[in-house]
Amino acid sequence: MKIYVPRDSAAKALGADAVAAAIAAEAEARGLDVTVIRNGTRGMIWLEPLVEIDEGGARHAFGPVTPADVPALLDGTLEGLGKVEDIPFFARQTRLTFARCGLIDPLDLDAYEAHGGLAGLRRAIALTGQQIVDKVKDSGLRGRGGAGFPTGIKWQTVHDAEADQKYIVCNADEGDSGTFADRMIMEGDPFTLIEGMAIAGLAVGATKGYVYLRSEYPDAIEVMQEAVRIGRARGFLGADVLGSGRTYDMEIRVGAGAYVCGEETSLLNSLEGKRGIVRAKPPLPALEGFLGKPTVVNNVISLATVPVIFEKGAQHYADFGLGRSKGTMPIQIAGNVKYGGLFETAFGMPLGELVNDVAGGTATGRPVKAVQVGGPLGAYMPPSKFDTPFAYEEFDGQGGLIGHAGVVIFDDSADMLQMARFAMEFCAVESCGKCTPCRIGAVRGVETIDRIAEGDGGAKELLVDLCETMTDGSLCALGGLTPYPVLSALENYPDDFATRKEAAE
Amino acid sequence: MSDPTLPETMAEIFARHRGQEGPMLPILHAAMEAFGHIPEGAVPLIAEELNLGRAEVHGVISFYHDFRKEPAGHHLLKICRAEACQAVGANALTERVLAKLGIGWGETTPDGRITVEPVYCLGLCACGPAAMVGDRVIGRADETKIEEALA
Ligand SMILES: Cc1cc2nc3c(=O)[nH]c(=O)nc-3n(C[C@H](O)[C@H](O)[C@H](O)COP(=O)(O)O)c2cc1C
Ligand code: SF4
Ligand code: FES
Ligand code: FES
Numbered sequence: 001m002k003i004y005v006p007r008d009s010a011a012k013a014l015g016a017d018a019v020a021a022a023i024a025a026e027a028e029a030r031g032l033d034v035t036v037i038r039n040g041t042r043g044m045i046w047l048e049p050l051v052e053i054d055e056g057g058a059r060h061a062f063g064p065v066t067p068a069d070v071p072a073l074l075d076g077t078l079e080g081l082g083k084v085e086d087i088p089f090f091a092r093q094t095r096l097t098f099a100r101c102g103l104i105d106p107l108d109l110d111a112y113e114a115h116g117g118l119a120g121l122r123r124a125i126a127l128t129g130q131q132i133v134d135k136v137k138d139s140g141l142r143g144r145g146g147a148g149f150p151t152g153i154k155w156q157t158v159h160d161a162e163a164d165q166k167y168i169v170c171n172a173d174e175g176d177s178g179t180f181a182d183r184m185i186m187e188g189d190p191f192t193l194i195e196g197m198a199i200a201g202l203a204v205g206a207t208k209g210y211v212y213l214r215s216e217y218p219d220a221i222e223v224m225q226e227a228v229r230i231g232r233a234r235g236f237l238g239a240d241v242l243g244s245g246r247t248y249d250m251e252i253r254v255g256a257g258a259y260v261c262g263e264e265t266s267l268l269n270s271l272e273g274k275r276g277i278v279r280a281k282p283p284l285p286a287l288e289g290f291l292g293k294p295t296v297v298n299n300v301i302s303l304a305t306v307p308v309i310f311e312k313g314a315q316h317y318a319d320f321g322l323g324r325s326k327g328t329m330p331i332q333i334a335g336n337v338k339y340g341g342l343f344e345t346a347f348g349m350p351l352g353e354l355v356n357d358v359a360g361g362t363a364t365g366r367p368v369k370a371v372q373v374g375g376p377l378g379a380y381m382p383p384s385k386f387d388t389p390f391a392y393e394e395f396d397g398q399g400g401l402i403g404h405a406g407v408v409i410f411d412d413s414a415d416m417l418q419m420a421r422f423a424m425e426f427c428a429v430e431s432c433g434k435c436t437p438c439r440i441g442a443v444r445g446v447e448t449i450d451r452i453a454e455g456d457g458g459a460k461e462l463l464v465d466l467c468e469t470m471t472d473g474s475l476c477a478l479g480g481l482t483p484y485p486v487l488s489a490l491e492n493y494p495d496d497f498a499t500r501k502e503a504a505e
Numbered sequence: 506m507s508d509p510t511l512p513e514t515m516a517e518i519f520a521r522h523r524g525q526e527g528p529m530l531p532i533l534h535a536a537m538e539a540f541g542h543i544p545e546g547a548v549p550l551i552a553e554e555l556n557l558g559r560a561e562v563h564g565v566i567s568f569y570h571d572f573r574k575e576p577a578g579h580h581l582l583k584i585c586r587a588e589a590c591q592a593v594g595a596n597a598l599t600e601r602v603l604a605k606l607g608i609g610w611g612e613t614t615p616d617g618r619i620t621v622e623p624v625y626c627l628g629l630c631a632c633g634p635a636a637m638v639g640d641r642v643i644g645r646a647d648e649t650k651i652e653e654a655l656a
Contacts, residue, residue, distance in 0.1 A: 013629050013644030045631035177587030180628035215534075215571050216627050218640040253527075254534055257570035259625060273529025273555070275568040291526060333631065335592035340631030363593065372588055376625075408589045408630065419588065426587075426625065 001034050003027075004052040004059070006102065008041035008187050009219040010180070015066065016049035022067035023051070026074055034074075040188015042084050042102035043342030050084075058083055089339055089358060094320060096312070096328050097305045098181075098344045101188035107226055109234055112191045118242070120310030124199045125244040132203035133159050136306065138314035140326025144181075145171050145262075145299030146374070146403045146477070148325075148392045151306075154296060157286040158204040161294035168200045168209035169271065169290055169297045172224075173255055173262035175214065176375025178406030181330040182300035184342055186213070186220040189304075190227035191236075194250065196303035198241060199310060200296055201248040209250035210290070211300075212267050215257055224252045259376075259430040263476050264297040266432060277432045278476045299404070301330060322348030325391035333359045335372075335408035345390075352386025355409060366411035370419075370493070374403025376426050377481035379488035380416065399488065401481070416493035421449040423485040427478060438479025441470045445486065455499040463490065508546070514539050515550045529555060529565060533572055542573040570622075578613040578620035580655050583637045584646070586623045589630035598634050601648060619655060 005011075005020040020036055027034035042050060042061075050063035051073065061081040062073060072078040084090055084102075095101075104111040112118070124132050137152030158166060170193065174182040186193060197209045213221055228250060231237040239247050253271060255261055261270045265279035268290050289295025305327070309317045318326045325347035331354065333340050338360035355361065355371055362368055370380040379400035381388070388398045395402045410419075424445030431439045445466055451459040467483035474480040490497055508514075518535040522528040532551060536543050543566050552559045566572045584599050603621060606614055613620040629635035632644035638654040 009627075009642045010629050010632055010644060013635065013642040014632055048632070174628065175626060177626045178589040178630045179626075180630060183628040216624060216637075219642070251525075253530065256530060256533070256572060257624075258568065270530065272527040273565065275564055334589040335630065335633070337631065376588060406589075406630070408592060410592045414592065419591075422588070422591070430625070 001032065002037055002054040003034055004037050004039045004054070005049060006041045006188075007038035007106070007219070007223075008048075008184060009217070010045050010184075011041050011048040011050070012219065014045075014048045014064065018067050019049045019051065019065050019070065022070040023073070026070050030074065032074065037105050039104060040101045040106050041184060041342075042090065043098065043184065044087065044089055044339070045341040046339050047081065047087075050081075052084065061087070089341070089343065092358065093344050094328050094346050095344050096308045096317065096320075097192075097301060098185065098189070098330055098342065099308065100192065101185060104189075106188050106190055106223055107230060109191060109230055109236070112189075116311055117191055117307070118195060118236070120307035121195050121198055121236075121242060123310045124202055125242060125246070129159050129203050129205055132199060135309065135314045136203070139309045139317040140321070140324070141302065141305060141309065141317070142325070142392065143299055144301035144305070144329070144404060146401070148402075151298060151302050154286055154298070155200065155203050157284065158206070158294045158296050161287055163294050165208070165291075165293050166204055166206035167290045167293055167295040168197050168204070168206045168250070168303075169268065169295055170197055170209065170211040170300055170303055171262060171264060171267055171297055172211050172213040172217075172220070172300045173267060174217075174300070174404070175259040175262045176377075176404050176406050178334040178372065178408035179332050179375060179404045180334075181332055181342060181405070183217050183220050185300060185304050185330075186217070187223050190224050191231065192307055193224075193300055193304045194227060194231050194237065196306035197250060198237065198248045199306050200298070200303060202241075202246060204294070204296055206296065207247040207249065209248065210271060211250065211252050212255055212261070212271055213252055214255040221252060221254055228252060259426075260432045260476075260478055263478065266476075267297065268295065275432075277434055280475060301404075320346035322346070322389055322391045322394070324393060329390065329402070329405050331390065331405045331407060333407050333409070336362045336364055336411045337409045338363050347391040348389045350386060351381060351388050351390060351407075352383070354390060354407060355386065359407075359409065362409060362411040364411050364413075366413065368409055369412040369414050370410045370416060370489075372408040372410070372419075372485065373406070374401040375406050376423060377401070377477055377484055378403050378406075379484045380419065380492060381488070382492040384492075400484070416489040416496040417449060417453055420486045420489040421446055421453075423482055423489075424449060427482040431478060432476075435473060435475050435479055437470045437473035438475075438482075441466055441473075441479065442482060445470075445482075452497055452499065457499045460490065460497060508540065508544060511540075511544060511546050512550065515547055515554075519550075519554045533566065533569075537572065541576040545574070578617050580619045580638055582619055582621045582651065582655065583624040583627075584621065585625070585627050585629070585633060585635040587626040587630075589626070590633035590635055593633045595634040598646060598648070602651060605648070
């Protein structure tokens with residue numbers, strides 16, 4: 001009998017290690033032949049630790065399981081959830097990027113291959129660099145890190161650049177609150193990311209790659225480092241990738257706790273060992289990136305989606321989605337939510353359906369007041385905007401952004417003035433310091449919001465002006481987009497900004 | 506005050522990282538691992554190894570939240586302050602924890618046991634409030650779970 005207990009850090013944070021240990025001990029005491037497999041998560045965090053039992057054939061799910069449940073689990077008397085694939089939250093998804101996550105032991109390369117892994121890389125090896133780039137263009141894949149820039153066009157620039165050395169850099173800095181897709185795929189299916197980076201290397205002629213992985217993710221760091229070691233030992237990475245005669249190798253590098261290092265030029269400075277100050281563009285990183293060489297910088301999910309595009313075909317991928325938002329997006333549902341976790345679906349689902357239907361509303365059972373989409377630089381969306389389809393242009397049209405697709409739900413106890421203040425405070429703490437409107441403006445922003453809270457209604461106008469200055473005068477999106485959460489809070493929740501005098505009137 | 510093993514340890518760290526592209530952050534992380542902070546005495550050694558000025562090395566160290574100039578307490582407790590955790594009561598939890606320990610953000614208890622620092626997202630946003638003690642992650646954190654992890 002095989003028993004799956006996730007090693008994902010969200011599962012661990014909810015006690016998965018203790019459950020795995022209890023299962024091993026109980027099985028041993030009973031003399032049962034049990035193999036405990038530590039898989040990735042299936043993404044339904046409210047059910048973690050989610051344990052699956054496979055007695056040859058179907059996998060039966062149980063969760064959330066505690067160590068005290070283990071005897072009943074092994075007796076067969078614990079009430080189960082049936083098959084994971086039949087749980088509505090899971091059944092409604094289209095899993096392309098996350099197809100294997102939670103199914104297999106993340107570090108079992110044979111299981112990876114048995115579930116479709118390496119098929120994409122093998123196809124890519126048979127193609128020229130230009131053909132690979134063309135397929136990525138055909139898929140319609142856009143950057144999942146935030147800006148949504150077409151991945152194939154970025155690769156074309158690096159492909160066309162002449163240089164003795166080029167690089168693939170994976171942005172695994174995932175600093176946005178409410179996001180964890182990068183973490184989950186790195187902990188649950190790391191070879192997918194490595195395969196995507198190898199395909200990128202073949203496409204543009206880069207022989208070396210780096211993953212810049214935030215230090216807040218010790219579990220992901222461990223899994224990725226081990227996966228690279230295994231990849232090298234098995235000839236998937238190195239001087240002769242899968243016997244193709246082509247070279248691609250990579251290293252995992254650990255960040256040091258700076259949000260701004262998720263910005264690609266700041267990241268490159270950090271990778272080079274400098275302060276993570278944002279660089280002016282041009283030059284584009286695609287032409288002068290890491291150590292001044294042409295460099296592809298892509299988000300984890302962008303790169304981890306490449307293998308399935310080659311495995312299943314660019315058109316297959318492009319057939320999902322809405323308008324110019326093609327394919328699927330692993331949406332992360334978080335905060336005050338009943339059914340939180342990772343929900344991969346084709347672009348286009350209305351926000352309200354996600355929040356109320358898929359996610360079941362708030363955990364507290366109180367009404368939803370606001371949903372912040374796209375991390376700390378994303379707008380607060382009120383329920384009146386819930387018909388907005390989840391897609392790049394559609395969110396842009398509502399003064400928002402989907403960013404890395406984090407959806408953070410707040411109930412009616414949230415104080416939106418305090419959330420606006422926090423956005424300014426976060427910008428002040430994390431500013432790289434290069435532009436005055438960001439570095440100083442954010443500090444003034446906190447003070448101005450405090451004045452509003454103390455009853456100075458006139459300060460609201462000042463806040464709007466300040467936001468305008470930040471938008472116009474900031475080099476990168478940290479200073480440039482902090483006005484999104486601030487102004488959306490101010491516009492959509494005027495009552496929270498009403499001074500005591502106004503409220504009394 | 507200065508650790509007599511410092512030059513030897515740093516030399517060993519440098520040897521491990523020679524040939525790497527952009528070795529500064531890996532070296533600083535290794536020094537953190539070895540000493541629990543970046544000792545002042547390591548700065549000139551790093552500057553010499555990487556052919557940089559001391560001011561430049563200081564500049565890098567001070568830019569990143571992770572690199573400490575002083576050792577932390579025996580346990581480093583990080584509590585998430587970011588939005589998704591705030592949505593499930595992280596602020597109130599933090600206030601209670603800090604009040605009980607009698608310290609503020611970034612401070613260490615007088616007995617040197619616990620340092621508390623803010624962190625902005627641990628990727629545990631669907632099971633917040635989130636916290637971390639060392640490398641151990643805590644979901645749906647409350648005072649009891651945090652106390653257990655600090656035991
Ligand atoms: C302040 C700031 C933080 C960012 N953080 C991240 C991040 O954590 N991960 C990420 O992939 N992109 C982040 N980005 C976007 C990157 O600059 C860049 O657009 C992205 O890595 C490109 O990859 P993609 O095209 O695959 O999305 C951030 C941007 C800014 C301005
Ligand atoms: S907007 Fe802020 S974070 Fe971005 S470059 Fe300017 S100072 Fe740095
Ligand atoms: S200092 Fe150059 S844009 Fe702000
Ligand atoms: S916001 Fe707290 S873990 Fe992500």
